[in-house]
Amino acid sequence: xxPTTGVQRVAREITREIDHLVANGDVPLRVRLVCEADxxxxxxxxxxxxxxxxxxxxxxxxxxxxxxxxxxxxxxxCLGNTAPIVTLLGRKPVALMIHDLSYRLFPDAYRRHYKxxxxxxxxxLLRRADPIVTVSETxxxxxxxxxxxxxxxxxxxxxxxxxxxxxxxxxxxxxxxxPRGDYILYVGSLSHxxxxxxxxAVGIAMARERGIPLVLVGSSGAFLSPLPVSIPDDxxxxxxxxxxxxxxxxxxxLYRNARCLLFPSFYEASPYPRSRRCISxxxxxxxxxxxxxxGAAMQRPIAIPMITTRSTVR
Numbered sequence: 001x002x003p004t005t006g007v008q009r010v011a012r013e014i015t016r017e018i019d020h021l022v023a024n025g026d027v028p029l030r031v032r033l034v035c036e037a038d039x040x041x042x043x044x045x046x047x048x049x050x051x052x053x054x055x056x057x058x059x060x061x062x063x064x065x066x067x068x069x070x071x072x073x074x075x076x077x078c079l080g081n082t083a084p085i086v087t088l089l090g091r092k093p094v095a096l097m098i099h100d101l102s103y104r105l106f107p108d109a110y111r112r113h114y115k116x117x118x119x120x121x122x123x124x125l126l127r128r129a130d131p132i133v134t135v136s137e138t139x140x141x142x143x144x145x146x147x148x149x150x151x152x153x154x155x156x157x158x159x160x161x162x163x164x165x166x167x168x169x170x171x172x173x174x175x176x177x178x179p180r181g182d183y184i185l186y187v188g189s190l191s192h193x194x195x196x197x198x199x200x201a202v203g204i205a206m207a208r209e210r211g212i213p214l215v216l217v218g219s220s221g222a223f224l225s226p227l228p229v230s231i232p233d234d235x236x237x238x239x240x241x242x243x244x245x246x247x248x249x250x251x252x253x254l255y256r257n258a259r260c261l262l263f264p265s266f267y268e269a270s271p272y273p274r275s276r277r278c279i280s281x282x283x284x285x286x287x288x289x290x291x292x293x294x295g296a297a298m299q300r301p302i303a304i305p306m307i308t309t310r311s312t313v314r
Contacts, residue, residue, distance in 0.1 A: 003219050003244035006189075007099055010159045011079035014097075016044050023048035034070045036062055043248075060117075082121060088128040096129035098122075099159075100139050100269030102193055109193040126150045135159050135270035159270055183213040185258035187251070190220040190229060194265045200229065200239075202262060207235035214262070217254060219244040 004012070021027045032050045035041065036058055041051065057066050060082070067076075068084045076087055077095040088094050103110045103118050126132065126147040133155045134140055144151045184206060188194045203214030216239070231239050245251045255261065 003221070004246055005221060007080055010099070011097070012041075012044060013159075014079055015049070016046075019044070019046045019049045032074065034067060081118070083125065083129060085121075085124070088124070093130035094128070095131055095133070096125060097133040098125065098139075098143070099135055100267075101142050102267055102269070105267055106193040109191050123147060129153070131155045133157050139269045181257050182259055183215050183257075184260055184262050185215050185217070185254055186262050187217045187255070188263065188265065189218050190216070193267055194218075194263075196229070198264045199262060200231070202264070203239050204232060204235055207238040211238065212259065213238040213240065215240050215242055215254065215258070217242045217245050217251070 015033065018027075018029075018031060022029050022031055030050075031048065032052055033041070033046070034052045034054060037053045037055045039053065052070060054062070054066050054070055056062075063078075063080075063082065064084050064086075068087045071087060073092075075092055075095065076083070078084075079097045081096075081098050083094050083096050101122075103115050107115055123146065126143060127150065130153045132143070132150060132153050134143060135156070135158055137156055140151075140154045140156050143154060184203065186199045186203075188196075190196045199214075199216070203216075206212045206214065229241070242254075245254065
């Protein structure tokens, strides 16, 4: 089973919340989820959504050639940055969520086939989809600059949030050589765009100078350019690669118990979730300040000594 990407996690959350609204009678809709035969949707706990599993293909092949045959006159909502071309050419508009244009801004972070596919599809998607949902006003402006006619069809909806009454499940603290709550946490893909080299530089410096561990949660997807990760032997016991963490209860526990969240990403489309302790890049002060408030310490992503200092004093 493929590790869940950030885009897929948002899609799952939206699907769950749509089902919640329909089940509670808040919106008068009939909803059908069409998915691949082996899709793992047990944790969505769907109550009002009809699930239709299909066979014969996977990934983008499934999306482009199998999914259109199962729309059956309904209104299609696609939450994963792309949509079937044949359905977009039909009479009924297709609702589409596109997160960002990171592959254009940081091309070295992505493999060639991924960049080529999105570059070919994006103009068509922006001209045909209605509405188009994106995650920030910044991305809306960038999409509009590419296809000005899409402006009136673009909607901004920040991703992330908690519905009242949702309790995170408890999980054991990470198995690492440090007291509970005395580690720095990074959560994200191991990619150039996320500045993983800077994350490791800070982690190595903190381990050597202060003996503070670094926990890294994430993996490198098949669409990302390979990036070597090297950890010196003298600090290997203080830097822990957790890999992809699918269990939301455990992930929430990792966040709660961390000394601070280290996230010196070069580029993020959406404002960060609210956090009490977050080391963030200076480029995104306005959205980050709105959601993290006084919990965010801003530094440039390349300012490794200053990020290290901030991580120490928080």
